[in-house]
Amino acid sequence: MxxxxxxxxxxxxxxxxxxxxxxxxxxxxxxxxxxxxxxxxxxxxxxxxxxRLLPGRADGSLVADAGGRIVGSSLIGQSFDGPEWFTPRPSAAGDGYDAMASGGSNLGASNDELAAEITRRRADIARVNGVRPEQVPADAVTASGSGLDPDISPAYARLQAPRVAQARGLEVEAVRQLVTEQVTGRPLGILGSERVNVLQLNLALQRLAARDATAG
Amino acid sequence: MTPALAAAGQILLLVLALVLVHRPLGDYIARMLGTRAGQKPDWRVERFLYRLLRIDPRADQKWSTYLTSVLAFSVVSIGLLWLILSAQRVLPYSLGLPGMSPDQGLNTAVSFVTNTNWQSYGGESTLGYFSQAAGLTVQNFLSSAVGIAVFAALVRGFIRKATGRLGNFWVDLTRLTLRLLLPLAVIGAVVLLAGGVIQNLNDPVTVQTLDGGTQTIPGGLVVSQEVIKELGTNGGGFFNANSAHPFENPNAFTNLVEIFLLLVIPFSLPRTFGTMVGNHRQGNVIVAVMGVLWALSLGAVLWAETAHNGVAMQAAGAAMEGKEVRFGIPGSSLFAVSTTLTSTGAVDSMHSSYSGLGGGVLLLNMLLGEIAPGGTGSGMYGMLILAIITVFVGGLMVGRTPTYLGKQIGAVQMKYAAGYLLVTPALVLLGSGIALLIPGTTDTLANPGPHGLSEILYATGSAANNNGSAFAGLSANTPMWNLLLAGCMFAGRFAGIALVLGLAGSLARQGSKPDDAGTLPTGKPLFAGMLFGVVILVAALTYLPALALGPVAEGLS
The missing domain is CATH 4.10.220 (Light-harvesting Protein)
Incomplete structure (x- = not known):
């Protein structure tokens, strides 16, 4: 050797x-x-x-509106202000949904300030949507880990449907139907949670509103 | 399907995949590490590399030479990575970002070379694509391969007789990279790419959002780094939010793939061990202890995260702070337990927002020494050290000179093993003490009192254990913290490796002693139970005093 x-x-x-x-x-x-x-x-x-064989995914799943304009990525949550949009979760990324500063609040489960903030968010969401505070689901009042969560729970989307329909002068049933169509099930039936992509839902909402305007 | 059933199905699917893969993969690694270069057919590309790099693949190294190779390679790696990070401004695809400051560059270089992946920076705002790919991705592969190589040298210490030679570091590193990590990384990258993880060289693009605002969306060579980040139990995120970021981990399917990737090599190495020593039961005992610890930890975290502890969690109604909707609480808990038990340090949810008990279990996972299943290679050599302690304790009980796998465990071996166990606590306690003595440290803490001490303990513990996960609150990008933690990471990694290789050398020099009636059978469930007890005992004795001053005092006050 x-x-x-x-x-x-x-x-x-x-x-x-x-x-x-x-x-x-x-x-x-x-x-x-x-x-x-x-x-x-x-x-x-x-x-x-x-x-390059999957350019859409490799480039970040960018999505366009009906006019072909890029409005964001279906993977990256974005802010929606105003009662006429479905609202995403609270975000701790920068000033909210800043995709160049991802991150969570890092506040602990026994943090009093976080508890007060959550209670305040719950009251606001209940008031704006005309529901009881205890009906507001947990994802609606908590910030995600990335600060860029593109999804909300189906429960939070359904809760917002009447308010969005009213703000846009649409049939509540039509908007509820839209939410149901936008629910993504668990991959393989068992992985993760059911969810609704907020940007995709709002794009579908925009298309519905445009159809409604031309029909009316 | 109810959420609870889905969660159970998700865990079962992961366990099933690991059970199916660990045997063929473990045996494949054993063949790769058990055959000598130059005597068995090397791959053509390997022969080319040995010639090109003027490596003699037949050179069989003593433990001291093997260690010299590890250290030489690691020091050179730190140097080159430090250079790349400092010179970022003039490198291609730097996005116009400046180089890192000298102290942060050194901290980051040591961090990635030691498989720690502590990050005192946010990826998307600090590093260009060249630094991430040519700097960090490279060390994601190589630091992992170094860990497995050291494990291989230790196993050779057990199976070789009267030689003192442990194999060739360069051959081990070449084979582990070319035959194991690179092929698995390519397969994993294609799967994650199909799942939506990005891989592009686009500059960050600013778009007008649907409601009229603006948003800047980053790009990057993400998937090629993401896959080896998990597979090599590294954990350093391309983005600040790590695997919680949708571009690193877009959906629940990629989430499970990433958890699988970070567990697959550590859970296969016990099989490699059993195959190499020619007795599969020896490997089964170790994988059983690892599996039980993992399952207990997972059960505890799942329970804590669904039990609504803490005022904020009660106000929200569920433990969703710091978690993503697409993963849910079970998917996040599964990732959290697996990452803290493997020394990975990647996160798909923010551990600092876990319930008090859930977060406590995650901290405990790290302090167990990351052996269930632990980092690639380092988990196995850590577990084998504990097995040696167990054999020794068992020998003391019956008054016989203990043997393990035919090797006597005498005073020399025990000095190496005990030394290994003392490295981390010594660094944690010394490092924390030094930090407290330096004026200005308290300014970097977010909280006063015991919680502030917890921040310091977590940071030095994470560095010395080569874990890399962080406890929010600490402002870690100061020259003091960057240098102190770089020191902890370097000493924690290489003092441990030096002692393991010294132990391996002392074992390889021995002949083999046949088992007799007084030998503790190490391939039986009884030994698994004893090993489990020693694991818990060592971690508890080591850390309880320090924990009493930090988290425990905070909990009682």
Whole structure:
């Protein structure tokens, strides 16, 4: 068996150790440069190439409105102000849904200030939507971990339907129907939770309102 | 389907996938690590690399040479990564971002080379695409491969007789990268890409949103880094929100894939161990202890997160603060338990917003030493150290010289094993002490009193354990914290590795002693029970005093 140290045993022990270390350092430099080329350039480039087969997804699932204008990403939540839109969850990313500053509130479950904030949010949502505070679901009053949660629970979407319909002068039943159509089930029937994508729901709402306007 | 049934189905699907994969994958890794280069057919690309890099693949290294290789490689890696992060401004695809400050660059370089992935920066606002790909993605692969290589050297210590030689670090690193991590990463990347994880070189694009506002949407080579972040139990996110970010983890399917990826190698390595030592029961005992700890921890967190503890959680009606709707509470808890027990440090929900008890279990997971199943390689060598302690304790009870896998566990071996167990607590306590002595540290804390001490303990504990998860509140990007934690990460990783390799060398020099009637059978359920007890005992004895001053005092006040 060839020994790595066998060639350097003639010099002193310290010198031998130094030579071993020096040789290992040189190999380390060569090895790292080769691996940086392979794993840091060729591998990401190859995956980038595969990504071109699915450009919509690789580029961030951007979505356009009826006029073809890019209005955001179906994966990234965005703010919606005004009673005529379905409202997303509270967001701790920047000033709210800042996609360049993702993050959560990091406030603890026993934080008094967070509890007061949640109670205030609950009262506001109940008032705006004309429901009892205890009917407001948990996702409506809590900030997500990313601050960019694109989804709300089906319960929160249904709760908002009458208010949105009223603000837009649409039939409540038609808006409720829209929510039902926009509910995404669990992948494979068991993974994660049922959800409604707020941007997709509001885009569908916009289309419904446009149809309603031309019909009326 | 009810939510509870769906949650049970999700967990069963994950366990089933791991059960199916761990045998073939574990055996595949065993073949890769058990055959010597130059004697079995190397891959053509490997022969090319050995020639190109002037590596002698037949050189069989003593433990000290193996360690020299590990250290040389890691120091060079830190140097190059530090250079890339500092020089970011002049590199391609830097998005016009400036280089990192020297202290933050050093902290980040040490962090990724030691498989810690502590981040004192937010990815989307700090790093360009070149730094992430050529700098961080590379170390996501290599730091993981280093951990598995050290595990392989330790196992060779058990199976080799009267030699003192542990294999060749460069051959191990080459094979683990080319035959294991890279192929699995490519497969995982394609799956995650199909699930919606992004991979592009687009500059951040500003759009007018539907209600008339504006939003800037980032791009990046995300999936190529995301997959190895999980597979190599690294955990450093491309984005600040880590795997909670929809571009890193778009839906519940990718979420389960990512959990699978971060568990699959650590749960396969016990099989590798059993195959390499020629006795599958030895591996089964270890995987059983790992599995029980994981299941208990998961049960505790699921219960805590559905039991509505804390005023804020009660006000909300469910533990949704810091969690994403698409994953739900079970999917988030499953990720949280798996990431804290594997030293990954990736998160798909914010642990600081977990219930008091749930968050406490996650902290405990980290302090257990990350052995259930632990990081790639490091979990297994940590568990084997505890197995040696268990054998020794068992030997003391019956008054026999203890043996494990035919090797005597004497004073020398126990010094290495005990030294290994003392590295982390020594660093946590010394590091916290130093932090408290330096003026200005208290300004970086978000909370006064015991909670402030918890922030310091969590930061040094996370660094010294090479975990990388953070406890919100601490302003970690100060020169003091960057340098102190870099020191903790470096010492925690390499002092541990040095002791493991020293132990491996001392084992390999021994001959093999046949089992007799007085030998503790280490392939039986009884030993699994003893090992489980030692795991709990060691963690409790090590950390209870420090925990009493932080979280416990806070809970009682």
């Amino acid at each position: 060839v020994s790595e140290e066998s060639t350097s045993t003639s010099s002193g022990a310290a010198g031998a150790a130094g030579m071993v270390a020096g040789r290992q350092l040189l190999i380390a430099v060569r090895f790292l440069l080769a691996m940086t080329l392979l794993l840091g350039v060729l591998y990401p480039a190859a995956i980038f190439g595969i990504g």
